[in-house]
Amino acid sequence: MGGYGSGRHGHKHTAEHYRSIDANKMKRSGNLTEGASGQWQWLREGETIAQIDYMTRKGYLELSYRYRETGNEWEPVIEHVRLSDVPRHFGGVQTYFKCPAVVDGRACNRQVSKLYAGGRYFLCRHCYNLAYYSQSEDRADRMLRRANKIRVALAGERGTANWIAPKPKGMWQRTYQRKRFEIGWCENQADVWFIEKYSHFLSMDERRMFFDD
Numbered sequence: 539m540g541g542y543g544s545g546r547h548g549h550k551h552t553a554e555h556y557r558s559i560d561a562n563k564m565k566r567s568g569n570l571t572e573g574a575s576g577q578w579q580w581l582r583e584g585e586t587i588a589q590i591d592y593m594t595r596k597g598y599l600e601l602s603y604r605y606r607e608t609g610n611e612w613e614p615v616i617e618h619v620r621l622s623d624v625p626r627h628f629g630g631v632q633t634y635f636k637c638p639a640v641v642d643g644r645a646c647n648r649q650v651s652k653l654y655a656g657g658r659y660f661l662c663r664h665c666y667n668l669a670y671y672s673q674s675e676d677r678a679d680r681m682l683r684r685a686n687k688i689r690v691a692l693a694g695e696r697g698t699a700n701w702i703a704p705k706p707k708g709m710w711q712r713t714y715q716r717k718r719f720e721i722g723w724c725e726n727q728a729d730v731w732f733i734e735k736y737s738h739f740l741s742m743d744e745r746r747m748f749f750d751d
């Protein structure tokens with residue numbers, strides 16, 4: 539594994555803010571040449587917030603780093619990113635990454651110049667957005683399930699189209715109000731995600747209504 543400066547063409551790189559890798563930059567600095575290796579670091583205010591080791595093999599780039607999901611242990615990740623050389627119009631070749639993501643059983647394989655670290659893997663912008671949305675969708679589902687559970691516990695019907703059941707006999711008014719509030723809060727959260735996801739379908743008036751812009 540190519541640690542910092544250990545490769546023959548070893549380089550240390552820094553890029554602020556975006557955790558992405560750029561095929562054009564790597565190509566220009568000779569790091570997509572077979573055998574090149576080094577380490578890439580991301581800094582924020584002078585502090586290293588993330589780092590990966592890379593090594594260029596025949597036809598692919600090997601990335602190795604550690605990743606930690608919130609609340610879990612650090613785990614080693616090795617990601618292989620295929621490289622694709624496309625002849626340029628006016629001579630020479632442009633090297634692209636082929637996005638290694640597999641979404642719903644289908645490989646993405648898009649040819650892109652940049653891959654982003656949105657989670658465990660480096661993915662193209664498109665897949666990164668998909669992952670973000672499906673996460674939001676899971677969260678929205680969870681929120682609705684939680685709201686429905688309380689609705690049913692109050693002897694009412696599931697779903698936002700129904701009234702919340704009146705206060706059951708023997709339940710404290712304060713408890714009942716808290717449960718009503720929780721139902722409203724969960725359903726509202728689910729709405730926010732839903733609207734974010736489908737905001738591009740909204741009319742200008744609707745956008746103004748929801749987003750105030």
Ligand SMILES: [Zn+2]
Nearest residue numbers: 637646662665
């Ligand atoms: Zn992709």
